[in-house]
């Protein structure tokens with residue numbers, strides 16, 4: 001294949017027998033990270049595109065990094081380069097000059113593309129033209145934009161709104177999200193699943209009824225000035241690298257950091273700050289003061305034990321540990337909570353967590369002594385059957401010491417996709433509040449449906465049952481992102497029409513509906529200036545509720561790309577007809593018009609257009625943080641009591657968690673080097689504790705088939721290599737999305753319905769060729 005300049009590009013593929021295993025690293029970032037950032041950019045896009053985009057990242061009037069949702073400072077000055085290795089890789093991936101042109105699609109049949117790996121597909125570059133394939137055809141072929149929209153309209157008009165579902169991936173900016181939900185609701189459905197359903201849904205589900213808001217309650221400054229920060233179920237060295245700078249800053253200010261994780265992740269141990277010369281060259285700074293190597297799924301037990309310890313210490317020295325005044329005036333349910341925590345079965349806590357009582361008591365001492373504590377968490381906590389209960393237990397710990405609405409304290413769910421939080425704020429939700437619907441209806445003169453819609457798992461199940469006729473995907477790659485891969489793919493293929501608004505080819509395009517359309521869009525770094533009023537910008541909300549602008553400046557790789565708001569407006573016009581109450585065209589022409597509508601519909605965005613043009617944008621209101629106010633049913637911070645739960649694998653099984661490597665963005669692969677964990681050259685691995693490996697009777701590097709069990713059913717994934725690794729006992733780890741085939745569709749978190757991506761019960765089966773090539777799979781021990 002070729003890039004835009006006609007240079008020949010060879011696409012690499014993955015062969016798991018190229019696997020190399022080294023000693024895991026003891027620190028994250030440093031000089032190597034800077035080197036890798038530039039190397040990847042140069043490989044994909046050439047020198048000037050890389051340097052230009054890196055320099056503008058996260059700057060005033062620049063582009064918001066498409067990597068993660070970690071915030072930048074809105075008080076002090078920003079560093080000249082506010083980026084990290086993985087942000088740079090995300091940029092390089094989007095800025096590539098490689099192109100998947102109509103000739104590329106003509107050269108590869110669908111059956112050939114189905115056999116390719118996701119890594120291979122992604123490397124083919126940016127999609128340049130709208131493409132379509134109909135039932136019986138073997139190849140995608142180019143179509144005009146108008147034919148694409150007419151085809152979508154025909155399919156939508158031929159069915160009922162409840163048989164259409166509209167998925168959103170979290171890179172979608174605020175304005176686009178707002179238009180998209182307005183389109184779905186104008187049509188008559190709340191079927192608005194999003195990646196949040198698979199991600200932090202458990203956080204919102206736990207936080208809304210207990211603190212009255214589904215988001216975090218801290219600012220970056222709080223984190224840097226906290227006395228004690230817990231980092232639970234999170235791998236910031238890879239997934240939120242700039243967070244390491246804030247944790248290091250917190251420690252320099254005298255704070256302590258406690259990491260809770262089944263894996264000794266490099267970024268949790270030490271950090272070499274790539275923004276400073278000393279950080280680049282020296283050994284790096286320590287990140288965690290304490291590391292609790294917990295068993296997967298054991299966190300609720302840990303938090304219950306910590307609650308018990310706090311109450312015991314308070315009883316021994318009244319008035320020293322808990323915040324009695326706050327509890328009395330601002331919370332409800334404390335008496336029940338205190339009663340439930342009075343007794344603790346330490347033996348069960350040790351079984352559930354895999355930790356020693358003394359270790360937990362030591363952390364209890366730190367927590368009791370801290371006057372300002374923050375709990376940060378991510379997917380290690382949200383993707384368990386009992387995730388919602390675990391997060392409510394975190395809220396209990398915060399409430400008991402009054403850790404809301406004071407400096408250095410609060411809840412910090414660390415969000416994933418760069419705008420996943422904003423998408424929800426701007427209306428993407430299958431369970432909208434009545435208040436939101438009333439505001440939308442009043443602004444636009446439409447009648448939104450009241451019935452709740454499908455989330456991502458429900459959409460998958462309805463597709464597989466043949467109950468969905470139209471599936472539209474605004475970004476994302478649900479075929480691989482969702483659980484139960486074979487079931488998910490069968491669902492997509494059963495659907496009448498699948499539409500993907502995408503930047504690059506992915507698996508969802510090749511396991512498509514009977515008719516399938518790919519609509520290629522401008523990415524975040526691309527210039528968006530084909531408007532009567534000239535160049536436009538969009539906005540995003542980060543993990544700490546800051547709304548700011550993002551403006552791309554690079555020359556798009558093709559003249560045929562449309563901006564996402566334009567695509568949605570034209571789709572809505574085609575489907576809803578020219579007389580529809582909403583003026584879609586006005587919004588697509590001038591994004592200020594969208595923001596004006598938002599400012600009247602979305603609370604906290606009043607005067608949007610003026611405020612977002614201020615230097616670093618504006619912060620959305622957050623009652624628990626701003627005023628110690630809790631908009632819950634009782635108007636108080638709500639203590640909750642939930643029965644203890646943890647993962648108890650059936651005989652002969654281990655608990656499997658799935659995670660990201662250092663060289664991927666969700667279902668997109670940048671390369672095959674999980675550098676900090678020392679795994680490179682292949683991804684089909686199972687990390688297993690040496691003693692569990694010995695007990696299992698298999699050899700290190702042996703090739704096995706993996707079988708998962710759920711509710712009496714088994715799912716399989718073949719050809720994984722076992723790799724001896726210092727994970728917690730009884731808990732193995734594999735990469736997402738390779739292991740998604742093992743996640744049964746009904747394995748979900750209660751209440752939030754988030755897939756149990758970190759709670760899979762597995763066993764291994766011997767293969768006839770299991771020991772073949774075992775010696776060739778090399779093992780190098782490199783000093784750290």
Ligand SMILES: Nc1nc2c(c(=O)[nH]1)N[C@H]1C(S)=C(S)[C@@H](COP(=O)(O)OP(=O)(O)OC[C@H]3O[C@@H](n4cnc5c(=O)[nH]c(N)nc54)[C@H](O)[C@@H]3O)O[C@H]1N2
Nearest residue numbers: 086233234235239296297378379380416417659660665666
């Ligand atoms: N470079 C890069 N950045 C990203 C992404 C990416 O793919 N690449 N993805 C983005 C997205 S969408 C998201 S949501 C975030 C995800 O950010 P993370 O939540 O950091 O992502 P995971 O790789 O799933 O890592 C989960 C961590 O939880 C630990 N863990 C697993 N089970 C348990 C448990 O039961 N208890 C505890 N205490 N820990 C557990 C794992 O060992 C691992 O360290 O990152 C975002 N940023």
Ligand SMILES: Nc1nc2c(c(=O)[nH]1)N[C@H]1C(S)=C(S)[C@@H](COP(=O)(O)OP(=O)(O)OC[C@H]3O[C@@H](n4cnc5c(=O)[nH]c(N)nc54)[C@H](O)[C@@H]3O)O[C@H]1N2
Nearest residue numbers: 169199475476477481501502503504506658666667736757
């Ligand atoms: N086993 C397991 N499964 C998981 C997880 C896990 O931890 N374990 N994590 C879950 C989580 S947290 C998440 S968030 C989901 C992620 O699920 P998704 O958000 O659905 O997946 P992504 O891989 O982020 O989507 C990548 C695709 O987005 C498109 N894209 C990229 N940039 C743009 C853009 O600017 N505009 C548009 N329109 N398209 C763009 C590209 O075509 C690319 O192929 O996966 C979930 N799945």
Ligand SMILES: [Mo]
Nearest residue numbers: 195199416417
């Ligand atoms: Mo996510």
